[in-house]
Amino acid sequence: MSSCCAARRHLEDAEAVRQGASLLPIAVVGGGPVGLAAAAHLLERGLEPIVLEAGPTVSTAALAWGHVRMFSSWRYNLDRAARSLLERHGWTAPGAEEFPSGRELVGRYLEPLAALPELAGRLRLGTRVTGIARLGAGKLRDAGREAQPFELRFEDSEGRQGRILARAVIVASGSWGNPSPAGSSGLPAMGEREAADRIRYGMPDILGADHGRYGRRRTLVVGSGHSAIGTLLDLGELARRVPGTAVFWAARSADLTRAYGGGAADQLPERGALGQRLRRLVETGAVELLAPFSVDEIRRGNGGSLTVRSIEGRAVEVDELVVATGLRPELGILREARLDLDPALECPRMLAPLIDPNLHSCGTVRPHGAEALAQPDAGLFMAGMASYGRAPTFLLATGYEQVRSIAALLAGDVEAARRVELDLPQTGVCNSERRLPGAGAGPSCCTPATPEGGNREPGPAEDLPCCGSAARRDMAQLGPVG
Numbered sequence: 001m002s003s004c005c006a007a008r009r010h011l012e013d014a015e016a017v018r019q020g021a022s023l024l025p026i027a028v029v030g031g032g033p034v035g036l037a038a039a040a041h042l043l044e045r046g047l048e049p050i051v052l053e054a055g056p057t058v059s060t061a062a063l064a065w066g067h068v069r070m071f072s073s074w075r076y077n078l079d080r081a082a083r084s085l086l087e088r089h090g091w092t093a094p095g096a097e098e099f100p101s102g103r104e105l106v107g108r109y110l111e112p113l114a115a116l117p118e119l120a121g122r123l124r125l126g127t128r129v130t131g132i133a134r135l136g137a138g139k140l141r142d143a144g145r146e147a148q149p150f151e152l153r154f155e156d157s158e159g160r161q162g163r164i165l166a167r168a169v170i171v172a173s174g175s176w177g178n179p180s181p182a183g184s185s186g187l188p189a190m191g192e193r194e195a196a197d198r199i200r201y202g203m204p205d206i207l208g209a210d211h212g213r214y215g216r217r218r219t220l221v222v223g224s225g226h227s228a229i230g231t232l233l234d235l236g237e238l239a240r241r242v243p244g245t246a247v248f249w250a251a252r253s254a255d256l257t258r259a260y261g262g263g264a265a266d267q268l269p270e271r272g273a274l275g276q277r278l279r280r281l282v283e284t285g286a287v288e289l290l291a292p293f294s295v296d297e298i299r300r301g302n303g304g305s306l307t308v309r310s311i312e313g314r315a316v317e318v319d320e321l322v323v324a325t326g327l328r329p330e331l332g333i334l335r336e337a338r339l340d341l342d343p344a345l346e347c348p349r350m351l352a353p354l355i356d357p358n359l360h361s362c363g364t365v366r367p368h369g370a371e372a373l374a375q376p377d378a379g380l381f382m383a384g385m386a387s388y389g390r391a392p393t394f395l396l397a398t399g400y401e402q403v404r405s406i407a408a409l410l411a412g413d414v415e416a417a418r419r420v421e422l423d424l425p426q427t428g429v430c431n432s433e434r435r436l437p438g439a440g441a442g443p444s445c446c447t448p449a450t451p452e453g454g455n456r457e458p459g460p461a462e463d464l465p466c467c468g469s470a471a472r473r474d475m476a477q478l479g480p481v482g
Helices: 003-019 033-044 060-064 080-087 102-115 226-241 269-283 396-410 414-418 470-475
Strands: 026-029 049-052 127-134 150-156 161-166 168-171 199-201 218-222 246-250 288-290 295-300 306-310 315-318 320-323 380-382
Touching: 026 033, 026 150, 026 161, 033 049, 033 080, 033 102, 033 396, 049 161, 060 102, 080 102, 080 396, 150 168, 168 396, 218 226, 218 315, 226 246, 226 269, 246 315, 306 320, 396 414
Parallel strands: 026 049, 026 168, 168 380, 199 320, 218 246, 218 320, 246 288
Antiparallel strands: 127 150, 150 161, 295 306, 306 315
16 A cells, blocks of 8 residues: 555544544543553443553563561452452452552452453553654644544554554652662662663562562662562561571661551551651661662772762662662653643642642542543543652552543443542551751641640641642542533
8 A cells, every 4th residue: 555545544543533433432541450440440330442552461560579467458459340340250358457469469369350351452561652742632632632532552462553542641650660769869879780780679578489589688668658668578578587688777867757657556557557657666776777868879889889978978888779669650751741740749730739749748648530520622531650659658548549440431420439438547657747847847737736745636737738738639629520
């Protein structure tokens, strides 16, 4: 076929698509827990999903941390629509108060879900989405933009390229494959790339497949979130088993309130226990704390060791480095889509004040649904960890509620979409002391300022953006969609 004929055929196809856009599927990018839950909710609403997963299996990311035991029980990790679909085929749910590992989450829940006849034919594995745009309408074009379907470009496991057209897109691709670097400026530390062979990101399997790498060696863990804490606990156990193993912890802030957590006050007991166990390791000297320690430079030393230097002028010599400083969203595939993202968190702008760790750490996410996740290109939504951008403390229950609301809106059920019921267990820690050196103190998140010596019962500080003033809560509720 000549290039002229091919071009004419493409235009004819595009016109046919415009006429029958409502017949196109809804594309879900990411075949993890939230992506599969989105498909289940869309099917429940009589809509047609297609799920595109880059990995060779569902939830490839969860398998990467398959050795890790989750601190939330099955009660928080099963989606209602997905569970209903499974149970119609005779599936029996795990015990509600059991705590799955990443591997069990996949093997006992996600793989059986993906194998159901309702989903198996709508799931494409080994399909990496490389770009999302309006068909025939670049980012600058306004005229007729909303009438155009979405075009998703992809590459399969053999490197072949293709595309799929969709009436709407739910981006639930997560952020596990995009770790933040060790450098405190957000850039890789000087020398970080050159030391890549001695650096691991995330949560290595220290007590399993990777134990030989860390036993009888000196390891520095950078970070103070749950991934860093879990890694430090594993290294502490390895040090108990294997003499000569040394563990160092670099925390950017000297205030470890959030890292140590709320203990018994945490409504997820397993989560609350993590920080308390780490505190004991630090107090007994099993873990040597370096704080404040903002990584600036990594240099190779004799014998392949690493000298890690901080902005504060401190230095430590180690053999291995584990960087657990958070995750970042992969926004490259959305470069040709119109987005409205918070400039700091890189999450949907309306969601930012509800999850910003600079503002609060309460663990309570105010109600938010489809409107808070929608992007300026109508029909494009962020969900799951992708919707959180750089913010921490995401729970699967949040993502499940997000896609329930999105599916309702796409089905035209505005009332159900706005009925967002998100009840997350609190951490037992409520502060906002995440400040640069020299910054003044302010009222803690979710606790109003009280006169000195006052014993007023703590309650929501309605005028603080972290806890959601009335105006901010209104922003996060769905109004009528025209």
